[in-house]
Amino acid sequence: MTREEELGIIIDGIENLDNVAMEIARKKWNSIAKPLHSLGKLEEHIIRIAGITGNAEVELKNRALIAMCADNGVVEEGVTQTGQEVTAIVAENFLEGATSAAIMCQSAEVDLFPIDIGMVRDTRVPNYKVAYGTKNMVKEPAMTREEALQAILTGVHLVKEKKEAGYQILATGEMGIGNTTTSSAVASVLLDESVETMTGRGAGLDSAGLRRKICAIKTAIAKNKPNADDPVDVLSKVGGFDLAGLVGIYLGGAYYHVPVIMDGFISAAAALAAVQMCNKVREYIIVSHVSKEPGMHILLKALGREASMTCDMCLGEGTGAVAFLPVLDMALAVYEKMSTFSDIHIDDYEELGDK
Secondary structure (H helix, E strand, C coil), X not given: CCHXXXXXXXXXXXXXXXXXXXXXXXXXXXXECCCCCCCCHHHHHHHHHHHHHCCCCCCCCXXXXXXXXXXXXXXXXXXXXXXXXHHHHXXXXXXXXXXXXXXXXXXXXXXXXXXXXXXXXXXXXXECCCCCCCCCCCCCCCCCHHHHHHHHHHHHHHHHHHHHCCCCEEEEEEECCCHHHHHHHXXXXXXXXXXXXXXXXXXXXXXXHHHHHHHHHHHHHHHHCCCCCCHHHHHHHHCCHHHHHHHHHHHHHHHCCCCEXXXXXXXXXXXXXXXXXXHHHHHHEEECECCCCCCHHHHHHHHCCCCCECCCCCCCCCHHHHHHHHHHHXXXXXXXXXXXXXXXXXXXXXXXXXX
């Protein structure tokens, strides 16, 4: 079986959410002794997770952050503030518990799994490497189509692996110097938006750096002519291995009925590619926060989703997704533990509209 065929089987096998489980969860929320819908989006998230898993008895005890680590050849164009060597340093620091995401994972009781899906050098990070970094997309396609498919399927297989290990929810994260450049390029093509609209300063570029970044993306798109109707083609020509791996996490989450929490701009660009491959994936994604990157609101609108937190975060690594898990924990605690109206012998609230 070719990788193209395997991906096709995954996409064709993605089902709609379980409406029966969602209705049970909705009725349970409505029976709890508090004003109807008063926890807002938090109630909706628990209902969605019931639909994803097919079980209204929601459990989130075992959770993992998968951080895709890869290098991007486009850094040759001066589109970043730091050098490519930083990717491997931070990736190894994940293992030491010495990054922002790692410290937050410890606090939120989340297991962290950094994945080397394409760093330019070997490290102690588990090796799922497609290649030693992408090519410079300004000069040639970032990767071959086969490499893009391999990276996507790596993400799918990781979801299967984590589900079999007992994980009940996954958060998306990444580490790769230059990956806001690739994310902006992918989002610009898939949404047919101007590069200027979708491109921000990433990890602190000055105005000259931002101009170089925009110029590099425009040149790469003009040279490689990615097909906006084919997300795999877009990923292969102007994407990155980390992005493609995250696309696989979203597809795998939908295929294996595992809820996936989306992080910020980079994760959202990958989510958009996954949704354009299979529209059903949209309903399997839990949106955590609104990234500070200027294109984030446009991506959320394209995904048809709203974020629950606005913290002006732009750190990456999965920090926003991990930060949202304790909020979900609190919502789930109310869902599981609070008395119902019948428990305290008072009438349920009713849905009241204008007469």
